[in-house]
Amino acid sequence: DTGVSQNPRHKITKRGQNVTFRCDPISEHNRLYWYRQTLGQGPEFLTYFQNEAQLEKSRLLSDRFSAERPKGSFSTLEIQRTEQGDSAMYLCASSLALGRNTEAFFGQGTRLTVV
Amino acid sequence: GQQVMQIPQYQHVQEGEDFTTYCNSSTTLSNIQWYKQRPGGHPVFLIQLVKSGEVKKQKRLTFQFGEAKKNSSLHITATQTTDVGTYFCAGDSSYKLIFGSGTRLLVRP
Numbered sequence: 269d270t271g272v273s274q275n276p277r278h279k280i281t282k283r284g285q286n287v288t289f290r291c292d293p294i295s296e297h298n299r300l301y302w303y304r305q306t307l308g309q310g311p312e313f314l315t316y317f318q319n320e321a322q323l324e325k326s327r328l329l330s331d332r333f334s335a336e337r338p339k340g341s342f343s344t345l346e347i348q349r350t351e352q353g354d355s356a357m358y359l360c361a362s363s364l365a366l367g368r369n370t371e372a373f374f375g376q377g378t379r380l381t382v383v
Numbered sequence: 384g385q386q387v388m389q390i391p392q393y394q395h396v397q398e399g400e401d402f403t404t405y406c407n408s409s410t411t412l413s414n415i416q417w418y419k420q421r422p423g424g425h426p427v428f429l430i431q432l433v434k435s436g437e438v439k440k441q442k443r444l445t446f447q448f449g450e451a452k453k454n455s456s457l458h459i460t461a462t463q464t465t466d467v468g469t470y471f472c473a474g475d476s477s478y479k480l481i482f483g484s485g486t487r488l489l490v491r492p
Contacts, residue, residue: 310471374427
């Protein structure tokens with residue numbers, strides 16, 4: 269399967285702990301997105317990368333969230349000092365931004381539960 | 384910041400009835416995309432519209448992009464139980480995708 273891969277699929281953590289999620293995009297894709305989704309809501313934009321450059325980070329995102337994409341390949345999303353409100357599905361998507369076609373392919377997501 | 388609004392939030396139809404969801408952006412978009420998410424699944428790309436006034440069809444699905452490139456609609460003719468899921472529009476502006484809140488479609492067999 270050469271789709272977008274996210275690990276882990278599920279994470280349960282205690283409040284105050286740090287967590288890190290990994291996303292492996294489709295190999296030739298130059299753009300990578302992170303979204304957060306809660307029940308009954310649409311994916312909420314967090315940040316995105318063009319190759320290794322992080323081009324934008326949502327203003328809604330606190331300083332506890334950080335993302336990296338070293339060498340423009342896989343990406344990691346870290347949440348420090350987790351809070352119960354961080355419980356959500358974290359989705360990664362990638363696209364090959366070529367001309368006007370920016371179709372995004374999503375991974376299965378990482379479901380975070382903060383207890 | 385850019386906002387994408389979608390209505391209705393829910394639509395419950397009898398199998399065979401039509402369904403429409405509407406999407407409106409606060410800013411002009413370079414393109415708009417539509418995704419479908421089945422319960423427990425992740426969003427799956429359906430289509431992308433780029434040109435002002437563009438209309439595209441996929442079997443029973445018809446997608447429209449407004450003349451001002453700020454609104455869009457998805458219409459499903461004669462719904463089937465396989466159409467169940469949540470339909471999201473996503474506006475592409477400044478190279479990022481901003482999703483609407485989605486319309487959840489339920490189909491009574």
